Amino acid sequence: MTTPTRAAGLDALHTFVPHAGADYRRDRNLDTGPGRTNVSGLSPYIRHRLVTEQEVVDAVLERHSLHAAEKFVQEVFWRTYWKGWLEQRPEVWRRYRAKVADLLAGDxxxxxxxxxxxxxxxxxxxxxxxxxxxxxxxxxxxxxxxxxxxxxxxxxxxxxxxxxxxxxxxxxxxxxxxxxxxxxxxxxxxxxxxxxxxxxxxxxTDGRFAPTGLATEARALDEEAFPPAVPVASDDVEGQPGERVGLLLHEEDLEPESLLAEHPSLAGSFRATAVAADPRHRSPVAVSPAVVAFTTGAAADAASRTTDAAGRPATGLDSLEPSAVLDWAAAEDFDSIVVPYAPVGPVRERLDLLRAHLAAEGITLVTVRRRWDGRAWPYASRGFFPFRERIPGLVRQR
Ligand SMILES: Cc1cc2nc3c(=O)[nH]c(=O)nc-3n(C[C@H](O)[C@H](O)[C@H](O)COP(=O)(O)OP(=O)(O)OC[C@H]3O[C@@H](n4cnc5c(N)ncnc54)[C@H](O)[C@@H]3O)c2cc1C
Missing domain, CATH: 1.10.579.10 (DNA Cyclobutane Dipyrimidine Photolyase, subunit A, domain 3)
Structure with missing residues (x-):
């Protein structure tokens, strides 16, 4: 079982670090089945930012040179690259969402x-x-x-x-x-x-599987062209926090300490804090109980590490539904709510809806983005290979 806590993620990271150099380069493509140790298994932690990409890369580069750990570091940057690419082409996500809904509703x-x-x-x-x-x-x-x-x-x-x-x-x-x-x-x-x-x-698979009768030709699929790419926003903070500010965390970023360290003017100023877990929106049909358990566990772990200016613990919200957030905002009398930036995907859809509902009540939604994303995403405008050239420069920046 993958334990949904930051502590478990950091443990997994420290166990893996010694293997992130030559071992990973040699063995990473082998799949010997559950219990495998040739890859890190860190993805559920990184995906929810219980552990951040920056921490993972820093820990690996403390132990190995960039040359020795190049393959592993590149894999972490594949994640960043895909996010930056989709950020510039939100229509790719929108079309995928619409098609899935269509297919699942039909025969x-x-x-x-x-x-x-x-x-x-x-x-x-x-x-x-x-x-x-x-x-x-x-x-x-x-x-x-x-x-x-x-x-x-x-x-x-x-x-x-x-x-x-x-x-x-x-x-x-x-x-x-x-x-x-x-x-x-x-x-x-x-x-x-x-x-x-x-x-x-x-x-x-070390001979575990050798399926026969597979297609012998992969004829690439085709599709209608997409609109031109949209540039990545240049500012890491969008929106102006007011006087009575709340902090609302969500499943895209559950490590507030390092996020707020990048935005010191915000840290320590929150009237109240909350964490919402809302993984149901990944699909039009039910997501697995394991995904719900991991995400809610991860949100609870983040809540246990988050307090407001008076030291009060974070509230757990069941969802990012506007009504749930508005009730909380009314109870705390906010004029603005800070949230971690959500890249294109289900949480972003929820936040766009929420922003409109909050605005109608005179409450501003302020997004704060990590420098990691803000620096790298603009380079994800073409293929991975030109992006890859930027990695040494990106890891040197703090
Ligand atoms: C069809 C398909 C679907 C995928 N869906 C997802 C997904 O929903 N979420 C997800 O995080 N990854 C996805 N990946 C990428 C990759 O398979 C997983 O990130 C990786 O297997 C996670 O295992 P790990 O943590 O042991 O990886 P490691 O090999 O130890 O790599 C370290 C970290 O680098 C990142 N990473 C590694 N490989 C990739 C990659 N190819 N693309 C993007 N990031 C990568 C992950 O954050 C990973 O935790 C998908 C790949 C394919 C081919």
Whole structure:
């Protein structure tokens, strides 16, 4: 079980740090099954920012040179890259959301239910579907094989596969998940799709699986063009905090101490604080109990580390529903509420709705973004390779 606390995330980080150099470079693509130690397993912590990307990279670079840990550091930056890319193309997310809703409301392909229930008839797919549902995690290489077989062998819509992942992954993340599925399907790097092969699966699962009958050709999918990219906002703080300010944390960032250290004028000034967990909006249908448990546990852990100016503990809110937040705001008499910036995804949708409801009551929603994101995201305007060139410069900046 993955314990949803910052302390557990830091423990996992410190256990993994010695292996983040040559070991990771050599073994990272192997999937030997649950209990694997060749990858960090940190993604549920990083995704909710129980542990931040900055902390992970700092801890690794204290132990290894950037050259030695280059592969691991690049993987952490893949997450940042995907977020920055989607931030500039919100229409990609909007179209994905609309398509998933459409597909789930209509006649689903006949074999969809069998595949997600582990009855596809392909032993590897069935084992991976079961592992995903039971543990909330799949190894990166396995995610690639799963998505490729889903799209090219089983010929299911990629959006339904991305939705299945998003409902079950403890690290389920709008940018990394949607864009990785698109990458496998050949939509992200136009015309270049990822084909899973029996030999590659057998080699990297140490012979645990060697599924036969897989598609031998990955014909990249096609789609209508998207509108031009929108630039990333240049300011890390959007909105003006007033005199009576609340702090509302959410599942995109549950480490207020380092976030507020970047914005010292805000720290220590909150009339009241709250933490909301609202993972239901990752999908139009129910997200897994494991995702709900992890996210609510993570929010409770953040609440236990958060107090207002008078030292009062944070309130737990069940959701980011405007009515829940407005009740809290009225009880505390706020004129403004500070929230961590939410990148494009379900929480951002909730905050956009909330902002309008608060404004109608004369309350300003103020977003604060981490420097990590503000510095890196503008470089995620094209492919990963030009972005990768920026990594040494980005890790040197504090
Ligand atoms: C189809 C598909 C769907 C995916 N969906 C998600 C998702 O919803 N959420 C998510 O966090 N990652 C997703 N990934 C990326 C990657 O598979 C996971 O981040 C990684 O497997 C997490 O395991 P780990 O923490 O042991 O990774 P490690 O290998 O130990 O890497 C360290 C950290 O780097 C980041 N990272 C590593 N690889 C990637 C990558 N390829 N893309 C983005 N970030 C990466 C993660 O934060 C990870 O915790 C997806 C990949 C694919 C192919």
């Amino acid at each position: 689903l392909p006949a074999h969809y239910e069998d595949v997600v229930s582990g009855r596809s008839g392909i032993d590897a797919m069935d084992a991976w579907a079961a592992e995903l549902v039971e543990t909330g995690y799949l190894h990166n290489h396995t995610r690639m094989w799963f998505a490729s077989i889903w799209v090219f062998t089983l010929e299911l819509p990629w959006q339904l596969g991305a939705d299945f992942f998003h409902r079950h992954l403890l690290d389920g993340d709008a940018a990394s998940n949607t864009l990785s599925w698109r990458w496998v399907a050949g939509l992200q790097t136009r015309g270049k799709a990822y084909l899973a092969t029996t030999e590659n699966i057998a080699r990297y």
